[in-house]
Amino acid sequence: MQLTASHSVLAETFGPSTGIARRIKQAVLVILGVAMLAIAAKVKVPMWPVPMTMGTFAVLTIGAAYGPRLGLTTILGYMIIGALGFDIFAGSSAEKFGLEYMMGGTGGYLVGYIVAALVLGALAQRGWDRSAVWMAVAMLIGNVLIYVPGVAWLGMLYGWDKPILEWGLTPFLLGDVLKLALAAALLPALWKLVGNARS
Template identity: 40%
Template sequence: MTTTAHPTSPYLADMGRRSLARDAVLVVAATALIAVSAQLVIPLPFTPVPITLATLTVMASGAALGPLRGTLSAGLYLLIGALGAPVFSHGQSGVLLPTFGYIVGYVIAALVVGQLARRQADRRVGPAVGLAVLGTLALYVCGVPWLALSLHIPIGDAIVLGVLPFLIGDALKIVVLSILLPSWWRLTDATRTRMRNESDAA
């Protein structure tokens, strides 16, 4: 795997040597984090779509793990929930939920964000904002049509139920992600530099 600025890896999760076993652990850990964050829910009485931290976790995982492992973690979350594990919001499962389209969107968002992180869009605030915006749009593009089909309502009504109530919250998540990722990179760079200096001194 080639990188430009960081010879070890272009992704935040890879400070050490990569291995198949380590990648598998990271994927499962990210899946578990998505499942836990999906239970941190603020229900809204006028829509079946709740406010949840899972969207932020999915995009952070996609950036930290890259497109392959990030997509696998979101895909594993989708799979185990579709098969009946109570990992979706409110402990739900299955594919007939009105919100299942958003969960499909998790997979697409992780892929999009991971691809942009591969191009170093997660290292500065400006590009990180674009990364987070595109990841959020992927969630809407997948979630809103499914919501309309599930509830048998026009797409405009689905936008009212599945987009408009979440714009402020998603804007806050975009701000958090665009600050968190570059800050995480600065910390990672400082740690790598310190480890390299200690190794040279030894």
Template identity: 40%
Template structure:
């Protein structure tokens, strides 16, 4: 019979694993507070935070950060810019988590491409956020065209700028 040693989990090891998750959740919460109050979906800086969390945190950190953010917001902390998790912004909130995780998974499996590749992947991740957010909003309102007009169109220019900024930051710093 062969005995296998169980690795010791140290406080430093736990902190090294939990700190990036807490930092990502905090970044999402702070980015939600930087907003322009549109209705029914406010414009925030969360797309920028999502893109950076995905590239710099990786898939597990993105999922952990997103789950912590959603859990704390659902518990009543004022983290959601548009209200409750099951309100008009619910699809966007879930989209944030999945988009960041998708970027993190890409980086872990394929590495960091050049600037054009980073921008294309950031655009695709933002498209995922839009698809889930628009779909959720359309389901709530019962009017897909109005949901698109209110939940996607007003954000296109601002999110294009966020994609550009995130792409430049990732291209500059993610390979280190």
């Protein structure tokens, strides 16, 4: 596995690659990515001990498929729309949304989304998304980057004497393992389809 940043990401393998047409393609991808993030945040798959949402899966796969710059633009676009008060986050509601919601218990995880998308994009540029094993490792790294600021913010917000890990980490681990496995299968499969289309 080559670890230098010399690989294309999936978003660069189709459509125009230069000029205004490329900018239009990127704008469309950002819009589609924001829509995917908003939908994924609201999807709840029944699971024990808590329902599994697909938000982190969408963040990490968009980061890997788009690369660091376009992935970051997409995540920031999602955050801006959420900050304006649109109900696009996993737990937001008519009673609590926008900046009020973002500064609550979810705030640290949203920061983690930004960092994780950047890192997944950088790892994809090194070809990690073309191998199931390396993509699984990348997803693991991405999840850690989401949970560290998420749990840290919960601790600062509510106090470290509270069961922070029970609130913000352990109930979600089983779902994250399943999402990790899904991404580890999906991205390399898409690369195989790209290779077959070009052959």
